[in-house]
Amino acid sequence: MTVSTLTGSLLVATPLLDEPPFRRSVILLLDHDDDGALGVVVNRAADLSVDQVLPNWSSAVDEPGVLFMGGPVGTDSALAVAEVIDTTDPPGWRECFGRIGLIDLDVPPALLEGAITRMRIFAGYAGWSSGQLEGEIAEGAWYVVESHPEDVFGHDPDTLWRRVLRRQNDQMAYLATYPDDPTLN
Numbered sequence: 743m744t745v746s747t748l749t750g751s752l753l754v755a756t757p758l759l760d761e762p763p764f765r766r767s768v769i770l771l772l773d774h775d776d777d778g779a780l781g782v783v784v785n786r787a788a789d790l791s792v793d794q795v796l797p798n799w800s801s802a803v804d805e806p807g808v809l810f811m812g813g814p815v816g817t818d819s820a821l822a823v824a825e826v827i828d829t830t831d832p833p834g835w836r837e838c839f840g841r842i843g844l845i846d847l848d849v850p851p852a853l854l855e856g857a858i859t860r861m862r863i864f865a866g867y868a869g870w871s872s873g874q875l876e877g878e879i880a881e882g883a884w885y886v887v888e889s890h891p892e893d894v895f896g897h898d899p900d901t902l903w904r905r906v907l908r909r910q911n912d913q914m915a916y917l918a919t920y921p922d923d924p925t926l927n
Contacts, residue, residue: 747775748771748886749771749774750889751887751888751889752768752887752888752889752906753879754767754884754914755883758883759883763813766785766903767785768784768893768903769781769783769784770782770823770842770893772838772839773838778869778870778871778875779870779874779875780867780868780870781867781869782812782821782864782868783811783864784862784899785899785903787806787809787811787900788865789808791807791809792807792809795809799851799861802851802854802861803863804862809863809865810862811864812865813864813866813867813869814866816866818865819865820847820864820865821844821863822844822847822861823838823844823861824860824862825842825858825859825860825861825891825895826843826857826858827857827858834848845858845861847863860894862894862895885907885914887906887910905918
């Protein structure tokens with residue numbers, strides 16, 4: 743089986759996916775191939791500042807300067823997603839798509855000074871085995887849409903689910919007004 747890559751796309755939870763931790767989540771796919779997929783939930787800011795967990799990196803992350811809950815897998819580890827300037831491939835950076843990639847948090851932050859334009863740190867990630875994500879998409883759990891860098895690094899992650907849906911040019915845009923609890927509608 744050969745999978746067309748969805749790397750760089752957003753997975754937007756449909757209203758059918760109503761269970762935590764993925765209810766109304768927006769996931770940036772960092773890797774997707776025949777072996778499976780890996781992404782991070784980009785709209786779940788934690789109540790824990792980066793300074794409390796990784797103080798050396800606190801000046802490198804974008805506002806709101808907190809750790810993000812990247813998903814239910816490996817929550818005791820951290821992934822740093824960064825956008826780098828066009829003219830450099832800094833040490834400890836692995837491209838995922840375009841100028842978006844992962845930063846090795848073991849690299850001294852000083853080595854990356856001036857190379858990172860934006861960065862977020864995620865506790866954990868979302869992962870799928872071979873064919874699992876494709877099955878969930880076919881079942882109607884996820885919409886697959888184009889990502890924009892501001893989706894990952896924007897200052898208002900709490901409204902991201904609605905904003906991503908609203909910008910779509912089809913019936914998905916109507917779902918941006920889907921009530922939190924449809925039984926109260």
